[in-house]
Amino acid sequence: MKETAIMKKVLVLIAAISILAGFGLAQTMGNNKMVAKVTGGVRWSQCAFGPDGVLHICFEEDTDRGHPIWYFNYDGTKSSELFNVTDSMDRRGERPGITVSPRGYVVVTWGEDIGDMVFMRVYNPQTKAWQPIETVGAGYGWSEPNAAMDAAGNIYIFYSSESAGRVYVRAKLNGVWEEAKKLNSAYGKQGGVAVGPDGTAWALWREKQSNGNYKNWYSKRVKGGAWTSAAVVWTGGGSASHPYITVGPNNIAIAAWGDIDPVLESGAEIRTMRLETGETREIPIPMYMQHYPRPAVDANNKIHLAVQLGGGDTGDGCFYTNNVTGSWSSTQALLSSWPKVPGISADVFGNVAICQSNMLFSTAGSEIYVWSLQPIVPKRFFAPLNLSATVALKSLRKAPEITYNLAWSANPENTEAFIQGYDIYVKEGEGEYTLLTSVSKTTFATSLKFTDLTKKRRFALATVGPSGVESDLVEF
Numbered sequence: 434m435k436e437t438a439i440m441k442k443v444l445v446l447i448a449a450i451s452i453l454a455g456f457g458l459a460q461t462m463g464n465n466k467m468v469a470k471v472t473g474g475v476r477w478s479q480c481a482f483g484p485d486g487v488l489h490i491c492f493e494e495d496t497d498r499g500h501p502i503w504y505f506n507y508d509g510t511k512s513s514e515l516f517n518v519t520d521s522m523d524r525r526g527e528r529p530g531i532t533v534s535p536r537g538y539v540v541v542t543w544g545e546d547i548g549d550m551v552f553m554r555v556y557n558p559q560t561k562a563w564q565p566i567e568t569v570g571a572g573y574g575w576s577e578p579n580a581a582m583d584a585a586g587n588i589y590i591f592y593s594s595e596s597a598g599r600v601y602v603r604a605k606l607n608g609v610w611e612e613a614k615k616l617n618s619a620y621g622k623q624g625g626v627a628v629g630p631d632g633t634a635w636a637l638w639r640e641k642q643s644n645g646n647y648k649n650w651y652s653k654r655v656k657g658g659a660w661t662s663a664a665v666v667w668t669g670g671g672s673a674s675h676p677y678i679t680v681g682p683n684n685i686a687i688a689a690w691g692d693i694d695p696v697l698e699s700g701a702e703i704r705t706m707r708l709e710t711g712e713t714r715e716i717p718i719p720m721y722m723q724h725y726p727r728p729a730v731d732a733n734n735k736i737h738l739a740v741q742l743g744g745g746d747t748g749d750g751c752f753y754t755n756n757v758t759g760s761w762s763s764t765q766a767l768l769s770s771w772p773k774v775p776g777i778s779a780d781v782f783g784n785v786a787i788c789q790s791n792m793l794f795s796t797a798g799s800e801i802y803v804w805s806l807q808p809i810v811p812k813r814f815f816a817p818l819n820l821s822a823t824v825a826l827k828s829l830r831k832a833p834e835i836t837y838n839l840a841w842s843a844n845p846e847n848t849e850a851f852i853q854g855y856d857i858y859v860k861e862g863e864g865e866y867t868l869l870t871s872v873s874k875t876t877f878a879t880s881l882k883f884t885d886l887t888k889k890r891r892f893a894l895a896t897v898g899p900s901g902v903e904s905d906l907v908e909f
Contacts, residue, residue: 461765462753462787462804468512469505472496475790475799476747476773479579482780483533484902486811490776490788491518491531491541492801502526502543504556509809518554519543520566526552530579531776535630535900540582542590544575551578551592559866559906570613574601581628583656584901589634591626600638602626602652602660614660616652629680630900632656635708637666637678637688646672646695649688651708666706667714671695674724681730682781685710689728689738694720703740703752717754717761731757731779739777739787742766751775751789753804767804770794781899784809812851814896814904817841822892822909833886839909840878841894849874851898857881858893858906866893866906 471494478492488507493500502518518541519526529543537558544551551570556563569578574594582588588605598620603613617640624638634654639647649666666676666688676690686708691701703718703726717738725741735757743749750768754761767775772789779785786805793799803809819842827834839857843849852874858866859881869892872879883890895903 460755460757460762460806462767462806464803464805464808465767466803467800468507468788468803469503469515469801470798471503471515472798474771474792475801476771476792477528478772478788478790478801479529479531479774479776480778480786480788480803481531481533481539481776482778482784482786483537483539484535484780484898484900485537485813486780486782486784486809488778488784488786488788488803488809489531489533489539490801490803491529492790493526493529493543494799496522499523500526502529502541504531504539504541507803507809508811509805516563518563518566519552527575528577528774530577532580532582534582534586535584535902536586537902538582538586540580540588542569542578542580542592544578544592546575549573549575549594551575551590553578553580553588553590555588559903569603570601573597573613574599577623579625581626581634583628583632583634584630585632587628587632587656589626589628589636589654591624591636591638593622593624593638595622598622598641600624600640602634602636604634604654616660616663617650618663621650623675625677625679627678627680627686629684629686630682631684633680633684635678635680635686636660637676637686639673639676639690647674649673649676649690651678651686651688653686666708670704670714674701675726677725677727679728679730681734682732683734685734687728687730687736689726691724691726691740700744703738705736705738715756715761717756718752718764721752723752725774727775727777729777729779729785731785732781732783733757737777737779737785739775739789741772741774742768746773747771748773751787753777753787755785769802782810782812783807812848812898813846814851814898814902815844815846816904816907817855817894817896818844820894820907820909826886833884835883835886837881837883837890837892838878839881839892839894842877843874844896844904847896847898853897853899853901856895856897856903858895860891860893861888871897 473494473496526543539556578592600617600621620641674691700722706714775789893906
């Protein structure tokens with residue numbers, strides 16, 4: 434195995450240099466750093482920036498006992514300790530996905546082929562704790578689950594059953610699971626789900642046509658509505674492979690996929706397309722042995738792509754390109770041993786990063802690496818200062834009313850340009866704090882009126898940053 438891997442490395446390096454020579458030089462990923470290492474094999478790692486500029490990473494480790502799913506985060510300087518999301522070294526977790534909500538909730542998904550199971554686990558940034566593992570699907574699909582979570586906490590999870598050719602999306606809205614929605618009509622598999630700032634969710638998958646080729650289909654769901662009828666993305670090209678989807682700050686959904694010549698089968702062109710804009714598809718990377726494109730959109734609505742370099746169930750690294758300048762940049766090769774699928778993410782601060790694993794053949798274990806366009810620098814948000822509260826009672830006999838007058842001041846440690854406003858929370862009795870209202874960043878006092886005088890209330894406040902991320906809560 435060692436000699437085969439080394440030979441593959443040499444061949445891929447030669448091929449990568451050849452393809453790069455045809456494109457010229459442009460923006461490239463740098464700041465390469467090993468951020469984690471495990472003793473087993475890793476061939477699937479994914480990443481997502483949080484709303485504070487911290488990169489969150491998950492991966493599957495293959496061991497003699499099982500396939501645990503691990504999580505950690507990286508702030509540009511150091512990595513957190515690894516956390517076993519599956520709570521066991523014996524579970525057979527496979528092909529995990531990760532997303533971070535605008536408010537900083539981390540969602541990790543994974544499948545288990547035994548029993549056709551899909552699972553999810555959520556990290557709550559307010560309680561700073563992982564919630565219990567939840568079962569998303571049982572007995573009807575496990576392959577490549579991935580999730581999206583909006584600012585309100587609604588979760589959408591995509592997964593498929595390749596053996597049965599069925600594609601599903603399941604939503605957890607306002608804390609309640611809906612029944613799974615089957616999306617495809619013909620044999621279908623692979624795809625993804627994403628949600629925009631406006632709360633619209635998008636799902637993308639591929640279906641087999643009567644001639645044996647695949648085409649991509651999509652459906653969307655406006656917040657508060659139902660999934661639309663499936664629509665084909667594009668009728669041209671060859672056979673679509675491994676589609677994936679993301680949504681930019683402008684709420685435009687971006688589809689990415691490999692387009693295979695069904696006759697030659699010598700590789701794939703990587704294509705992207707902005708859905709429902711009338712724009713035609715683009716070809717960021719021409720024909721090559723590559724698959725599993727992963728798109729990300731930055732704060733300026735520019736597209737960044739990471740694509741597995743090499744075929745099969747292993748890979749030899751990834752290609753990276755972007756259209757930051759208005760045209761697609763040079764294709765950069767980031768070489769690695771058997772990483773399978775790379776992860777990529779972008780955020781509102783200008784961070785763009787790729788993660789992928791590197792399996793060690795000379796010694797046991799695997800490494801996880803991160804590349805970024807610029808050094809990753811997290812953005813911290815601090816709670817308001819100088820909180821004060823007064824209470825006033827009115828008309829106790831005829832129309833009882835209690836008014837809470839709250840006041841505070843901005844924290845000078847925050848960067849004013851990034852502050853969106855303040856979130857006010859209320860706790861009644863022995864309950865938990867729940868969001869009551871939000872105010873602008875120029876508001877430093879408010880009055881809250883209630884007619885029920887029997888309840889004991891406490892209030893708390895948080896500074897709100899981009900996309901809804903919050904500081905720690907402080908109590909009045």
